Amino acid sequence: MKAALRNPVDFSQFPDANGHFDRYGGRFVAETLMEALHELNEAWRDCRNDPEFLAELDADLAHYVGRPSPLYYAERWSRQLGGARIYLKREDLNHTGAHKINNTVGQALLAKRMGKTRLIAETGAGQHGVASATVAARLGMECVVYMGAEDIQRQALNVYRMRLLGATVQPVTSGSRTLKDALNEALRDWVANVDNTFYMIGTVAGPHPYPLMVREFQAVIGREAREQMLSEYNVLPDALVACVGGGSNAIGLFHPFLNDSEVAIYGVEAAGSGIDTGRHAATLCAGQPGVLHGNRTYLLNDEHGQITETHSVSAGLDYPGVGPEHAWLKDIGRAQYVAITDDEALQGFHDLTRAEGIIPALESSHALAYVTKLAPTMRPDQSIVVNLSGRGDKDIYTVAALEGIQL
Amino acid sequence: MNRITHRFQELRRAGRKVLIPYITAGDPHPELTVPMLHALVAAGADIIELGVPFSDPMADGPVIQKACERALAQGMTPRRVLELVREFRQIDAQTPLVLMGYLNPIERMGHAAFVAAARDAGVDGVLTVDLPPEEAAEPIELMSAAGIAPIFLVAPTSSVERIRRTAQLAQGYLYYVSLKGVTGSAALNVAEVAEKLATIRACTDLPLGVGFGIKDPPTAAAVARIADAVVVGSALVAKMHELADDPERMRREVAAQLAAMRQAMDQAGMPTAFAG
Ligand SMILES: Cc1ncc(COP(=O)(O)O)c(C=O)c1O
Numbered sequence: 001m002k003a004a005l006r007n008p009v010d011f012s013q014f015p016d017a018n019g020h021f022d023r024y025g026g027r028f029v030a031e032t033l034m035e036a037l038h039e040l041n042e043a044w045r046d047c048r049n050d051p052e053f054l055a056e057l058d059a060d061l062a063h064y065v066g067r068p069s070p071l072y073y074a075e076r077w078s079r080q081l082g083g084a085r086i087y088l089k090r091e092d093l094n095h096t097g098a099h100k101i102n103n104t105v106g107q108a109l110l111a112k113r114m115g116k117t118r119l120i121a122e123t124g125a126g127q128h129g130v131a132s133a134t135v136a137a138r139l140g141m142e143c144v145v146y147m148g149a150e151d152i153q154r155q156a157l158n159v160y161r162m163r164l165l166g167a168t169v170q171p172v173t174s175g176s177r178t179l180k181d182a183l184n185e186a187l188r189d190w191v192a193n194v195d196n197t198f199y200m201i202g203t204v205a206g207p208h209p210y211p212l213m214v215r216e217f218q219a220v221i222g223r224e225a226r227e228q229m230l231s232e233y234n235v236l237p238d239a240l241v242a243c244v245g246g247g248s249n250a251i252g253l254f255h256p257f258l259n260d261s262e263v264a265i266y267g268v269e270a271a272g273s274g275i276d277t278g279r280h281a282a283t284l285c286a287g288q289p290g291v292l293h294g295n296r297t298y299l300l301n302d303e304h305g306q307i308t309e310t311h312s313v314s315a316g317l318d319y320p321g322v323g324p325e326h327a328w329l330k331d332i333g334r335a336q337y338v339a340i341t342d343d344e345a346l347q348g349f350h351d352l353t354r355a356e357g358i359i360p361a362l363e364s365s366h367a368l369a370y371v372t373k374l375a376p377t378m379r380p381d382q383s384i385v386v387n388l389s390g391r392g393d394k395d396i397y398t399v400a401a402l403e404g405i406q407l
Numbered sequence: 408m409n410r411i412t413h414r415f416q417e418l419r420r421a422g423r424k425v426l427i428p429y430i431t432a433g434d435p436h437p438e439l440t441v442p443m444l445h446a447l448v449a450a451g452a453d454i455i456e457l458g459v460p461f462s463d464p465m466a467d468g469p470v471i472q473k474a475c476e477r478a479l480a481q482g483m484t485p486r487r488v489l490e491l492v493r494e495f496r497q498i499d500a501q502t503p504l505v506l507m508g509y510l511n512p513i514e515r516m517g518h519a520a521f522v523a524a525a526r527d528a529g530v531d532g533v534l535t536v537d538l539p540p541e542e543a544a545e546p547i548e549l550m551s552a553a554g555i556a557p558i559f560l561v562a563p564t565s566s567v568e569r570i571r572r573t574a575q576l577a578q579g580y581l582y583y584v585s586l587k588g589v590t591g592s593a594a595l596n597v598a599e600v601a602e603k604l605a606t607i608r609a610c611t612d613l614p615l616g617v618g619f620g621i622k623d624p625p626t627a628a629a630v631a632r633i634a635d636a637v638v639v640g641s642a643l644v645a646k647m648h649e650l651a652d653d654p655e656r657m658r659r660e661v662a663a664q665l666a667a668m669r670q671a672m673d674q675a676g677m678p679t680a681f682a683g
Contacts, residue, residue: 018541026542027539027541027542028510028537028538028539028542029465029537029539030465030466030536030537030560030562030584031539031559031560031561031562031564031565031573031584032466032560032562032563032564032584032587032588033564034539034562034564034565034569035562035564035565035566035569036564174469174472174476175462175463175472175476180463181463184463184464184465187465188465188466188468188589191466191587191588191589192587192588192589192592193587194564194587195587288515289514290511290514290515291509291510291511291514291537292463292511293463293465294537296514299511301462301511301515303515304484304485304486304512304515305461305485305511305512305513305514305515305516306461306462306479306511306512307462307463307511
């Protein structure tokens, strides 16, 4: 953050025309997809300035997703923690229960404009898969969701939701059988069906223009939060906190505040069993720059450049890469990235549930757990906005099992 | 002159087409790789593409994915691949060798260190599947300085403008991906390939190799009639996996498979239009 103050950067100017955030981002895919990415980029460029497209998107966000989402003052929890005032951005109240739908509603409109008839997606926790299957049902499009065989076991509820919605859930048995392998498989499908298929990536990763496009669809979170803070409390928050898997809910909250250099920004990664155990998914905290899934970013990989397996209690954070814009924000010091263990996240899950009557997603619980550390270090006249990226219904089986309870 | 260019010229003069088998280094076992490479040369390989295994081979179908997994499980690393190349070079100083793989293992080693090590080992070309030419300025410069050919893909979806730009940066040969799909996909359409090759030829003088989807001698022969080189990978890798428990038989049968393609290609003759 100090660097940003010394050296003002206009964050709205990034990425460049080829998707670079300084050294990060770009397009690193096999040749067959290069034209498809250019075509997507052109279509997206046309749409983002087209009042008709934007009006249709706004209407869907209002009437289908249920936006704007509330900014809720967690008064009791704030008092318990004894420090800053805590505001929850309630993405858990969106249709389908997470921020993921902001993105799929937008990409689906774009797919329709481009005349594509088939949607494909990858999913880890199943939230993006559900959000994709949901918009596909609404548009009457075929939908195939790639999901690691391992994750299918962990997220049975969301698998069934996708099937109810008419999507085909395709188990991925290659590699580590988790989200990264699902992404590989979706890319392979796209290569083979590039003429009629639209690939909906679920986070701010992948080749350009995905990190930019998904950011813009998710930035509605931060635009609303900024506006809500200013109109309801007449101040900007002192700090923002969000969990980081691929980084879409985080960049969605952060981006509209990046030029407000007085706002401190914290991205919270999954430390799993602890970073020193090697069983974690804290890419920015413990990884190095490399290239995976179409972009240059921080990665978890071994000394030979092989991508390593990750671990987190929350499937949605269990990914060895991260969006390239976060890599850049880390390097220039505009955002700080920290990590929260499985145990701390579970504590955060219970804390919010009991203090406010809101059951959060395990992903979001990582952000909440960091707030329990940050808030007490701040004054009561200061404020934190934390992104409550999803609700916890999908996770109650996991939590119960960890506590030895069979549902 | 780079061994690759030399080999293309040599075969062109002899009126034959270039046959390029692909295998994954370290699959099914690191000790079997160098003997397999020699067997491929004996069976008629003109150039060899040696796969550098990667944990996330996004452009590969199940056959080569599994080969990568097996090789990695045996402890294969980029440096060990280069050791295998060095070992191969102790006996064979003629056959051009092209490494084919993904970018991250190279980035982790560092482009300069990788290129230096590859040159010292005796590598002639490098094809990095997920490195499009527009992101490749630094590696191209380093490879050119080391006498290593940067090899790039051209796809059915590539526009004329892209083909032109790619051809300007590529050396050795252009690798035309014959179909929209991953390695080992279903059969290619020879008429479609011929049409696209004509477009590509109008953009460049580089030799054109065709790969993805070439599984049997008739297809190899058909492609040899329209291209300068035929690349065959998954069909060989699948056979290697099938016979992995019997290395002698594996080498014999994979060599026979390649020899049958060689024979079919040589009998196919070479239309003068492409005689160069
Ligand atoms: C509720 C929730 N939050 C966060 C994430 C992590 O994704 P991202 O970092 O892209 O927001 C997920 C992913 O599935 C999720 O379901």
